[in-house]
Every structure is written in C-alpha cells, then in structure tokens.
Amino acid sequence: MNINRRTFLKSSAALTAAMATPLSSAAPSSSRTTPPSDTINVGLIGCRGMGWGDLSNFLSHKEVRCLALCDIDSEMLSGRADEIDKKYGKRPDTYADYRKLLDCKDIDIVVIGTPDHWHCLQFVDACKAGKDVYVEKPLANSIAECDAMVAAAKRYNRIAVAGQQQRSGKLWHEMIEYLRGGKLGKISKVHVWGNFKYAGMAPLGPDTPVPQGVDFETWLGPAPKVTFNPHRFHGSWRMFWDYGGGLITDWGVHLLDMALWGMDVQTVPLKTLAAGGRFLLPDGGHETFDTMSVTYQFKDFLIEWENNAGVETGPYERHYGLLFRGANGTLVANREGWEVYPEGDRVLPVNVTPNGTDHAAHVTRFLECVKTRNPETPCTIENAALCAKYAHIGNIGVRIGAAALVYDDRARTFDLAEANPYIRPAYRSPWKFPE
Numbered sequence: 001m002n003i004n005r006r007t008f009l010k011s012s013a014a015l016t017a018a019m020a021t022p023l024s025s026a027a028p029s030s031s032r033t034t035p036p037s038d039t040i041n042v043g044l045i046g047c048r049g050m051g052w053g054d055l056s057n058f059l060s061h062k063e064v065r066c067l068a069l070c071d072i073d074s075e076m077l078s079g080r081a082d083e084i085d086k087k088y089g090k091r092p093d094t095y096a097d098y099r100k101l102l103d104c105k106d107i108d109i110v111v112i113g114t115p116d117h118w119h120c121l122q123f124v125d126a127c128k129a130g131k132d133v134y135v136e137k138p139l140a141n142s143i144a145e146c147d148a149m150v151a152a153a154k155r156y157n158r159i160a161v162a163g164q165q166q167r168s169g170k171l172w173h174e175m176i177e178y179l180r181g182g183k184l185g186k187i188s189k190v191h192v193w194g195n196f197k198y199a200g201m202a203p204l205g206p207d208t209p210v211p212q213g214v215d216f217e218t219w220l221g222p223a224p225k226v227t228f229n230p231h232r233f234h235g236s237w238r239m240f241w242d243y244g245g246g247l248i249t250d251w252g253v254h255l256l257d258m259a260l261w262g263m264d265v266q267t268v269p270l271k272t273l274a275a276g277g278r279f280l281l282p283d284g285g286h287e288t289f290d291t292m293s294v295t296y297q298f299k300d301f302l303i304e305w306e307n308n309a310g311v312e313t314g315p316y317e318r319h320y321g322l323l324f325r326g327a328n329g330t331l332v333a334n335r336e337g338w339e340v341y342p343e344g345d346r347v348l349p350v351n352v353t354p355n356g357t358d359h360a361a362h363v364t365r366f367l368e369c370v371k372t373r374n375p376e377t378p379c380t381i382e383n384a385a386l387c388a389k390y391a392h393i394g395n396i397g398v399r400i401g402a403a404a405l406v407y408d409d410r411a412r413t414f415d416l417a418e419a420n421p422y423i424r425p426a427y428r429s430p431w432k433f434p435e
C-alpha cells in the first residue's frame, strides 16, 4: 500500500508529537506520595488469552516483574507460571482466588484478563486494594457495572486503563489527525461493521463433567448457576448474555471507540434504533445476535453498527472496519490501514499502512502514566465506560424489541420501562454488586 507522501510527512510529524506526550495535559494526580519503585510488580488475573498477551507486553519492559498469576483453571495457571519461570528465571506465585493475589502488598499493577462478567468485581476490588489496573475491554458486561468501575477508580484514586489498545496505535492517531484537519468536509455518517465467523456457533453440544482442575463455580462467579458446557466456556463465553454481549461488545467496542473518538462524542446518543436476531444461524449455539444493525442518532450525524456472525465478507473488502462518510470523500479504516476515497476531485486520495503495534504502545503509555501518576491514561475508564454503554444500549434495544430507545445517563434509566432491568445484573450470592 502507498501513502501520499505529503500527507504522511505532515501527519507523522504531528503524530510523533502526540505520541510523545499524554493525550491530555491534565496534571498528574498525587494519589501516591512517590511513584512505584524502579521495579514495577505486576499480577495477572485470567491467564489464558488476552490477559497473557497483555502480560507479555508488560514483561517486555526490563523494569517489570510478574509476581503472581491467578486463574480458576489450575492446568492453565501452572503452565503459564512455568513459562514465566523458564523465560525470566523466577516462578510467580499462583492463586486460584483473585482476592489472595490482591492481598500481595508488593504488586503495583493488576492486569484483568477474565471474561467480561468478572471485570467489575475484580476491578473494584483491585482499586480498593490500592492497585493500578489494566482491565480488558469491554469495560464490563452491563451499564451499571461500568458506572461502578468509573466511581471506584475515582474514589480510590487509581491509575487505570482499559484494553482498547487502538487508542495507542499510530495508525489510528494519524486517522484522527486527518479527520480533525477537516478535509473530508461535513461528516454525516459513520458506519462501523464486524463480520466474524467465530461468533456464529455450531449447535451447542451436550453438557459434560467439569474438566479436572477447573473451578467452574468461581468461573461463573456472580453469573447464574448453570451446568458445565465446553462450548460456553474458555473463549466462546462471549456469545452468551451472562458473560458477554456478542460481536458488538467484543469487536464493537474497539471500532465504535474509533467512531466516537473520530466524531469527538462524549455522551450517550440522543436516540438508538436497533434491530437484529439469530437469523443467519437460527440453530447455532450462540445466544447473542448473529445479525444486527444499530443506528445511534446525534444532532447532525449518525453512527451505525452492523454485525454478521458466521460470515466474513464486508464493505470495501474488509470483514471489519469503519467508514466516515464526508461531503468531500469517504475514509475507510481497519487495523490493516486506512484510505480516503475522494468524491470527484474534492480531496486527494490517501492510503496509510500500519506502523507499530497498538498493544505494545498501549502498555508502554500506561506504564508511563503509572510512573508519573497521571490519571489521563490512553483509554480512561470513563472513555471505556462510554463506549461499552453504546454496545450495551444496542444489545438491550434488540433484546426488548424496541423500535427506538433513549438512555438518560444522568438518571440512569431508559425511556422504556422494559429496558431498565438490563441495566444492572443480579449478582448471585455470595458475590455482591459493588455499590
């Protein structure tokens, strides 16, 4: 792929400046009297997938050590501890109960890589224990949990970031800078899409005994009690309402985040129109919608989300991505790059390819915030909460079959009574919703 040279030089110079400094100029907080010692000690909760990837990025920094790991799957836990021992020469402590990991006084940062239904409790408890936190996206599995997490980060004065790593990607910073430059003219619509085969599941197979070494009761945690089914467990839990929200909370938060950032949106939408169902694979094991369209209305533009699970073709030959439709041209983006398609000759074509990894940059920038006690992390908990709310509002709209839905973020209610029970999940005893 090529990039227009003049555009590249201009945007890369400005980007270098943007990446060298935090995105906000807010003064660092003084929650700690001193920054963590030269060594930064990290503990990971949830070691299988993304949490492990996050930890690897942390450990690529020479000042970072992993002191402890926690997982409810003992085989996973000991395997990961062995890997760290082999690579770094020191085996971390291992725990099946995350509260024991939080008791470790020497841990500075906790990484949360558990399924979405666990994020809120573990995040709030980590804040309470005085830890800084890297929590995976989506921030939480409900609107009320998002609010509780924002409140906890503030109340306990923690430095926290959500794993929406595109906020630290050069590619995306260049895109935002281009959008801010106004070359596209008036933008009337942002279309966001995610088409992924994995989210359209085969019919659910039979329940099985809980695998040896797995504490399934704790995996369920605050979610309702159910019998064990391997298709609803590691990795695939995201297609079941009690643990995740399907493609819109999985890929949607990454891409909607870029749409909200691009359009500088700081509030929930004025109105949401949502429709969908399990149309493509009606017999599939997934509970979440394989086919879904959501339109978020603003004063003078729309943001649309569309997902199709079970297939992988999409607009502009991209199976996921977003486009900003402007009067002078259309900007199309995903992690593989972004391009501008001009309306006639109103704007020059642009073609930008990725440069550097979003994940590594995100962790590096978060570590810098921890060291300087700067709460303006590359993806603040407020930012992640807003974006997750967009995903949840879309899902709730389809779940209740509403033609249109208005969420009042101050009053914390929908205009339709039947939507309100979805705001806050009922936690299963002994787990208590963090008030």
Ligand SMILES: NC(=O)c1ccc[n+]([C@@H]2O[C@H](COP(=O)([O-])OP(=O)(O)OC[C@H]3O[C@@H](n4cnc5c(N)ncnc54)[C@H](O)[C@@H]3O)[C@@H](O)[C@H]2O)c1
Pocket: 045, 046, 047, 048, 049, 050, 051, 070, 071, 072, 073, 076, 096, 098, 113, 114, 115, 116, 118, 136, 137, 138, 163, 164, 165, 218, 219, 221, 233, 234, 235, 236, 250
């Ligand atoms: N930022 C990204 O690009 C990205 C990519 C993939 C996943 N994610 C997010 O990362 C999180 C984890 O997703 P995944 O795909 O790695 O899931 P996964 O199922 O592969 O891994 C989750 C791990 O958490 C463990 N776990 C569950 N409950 C636990 C508990 N109470 N205490 C300790 N451990 C527990 C599981 O045993 C498992 O090892 C999700 O929120 C997901 O949305 C982010």
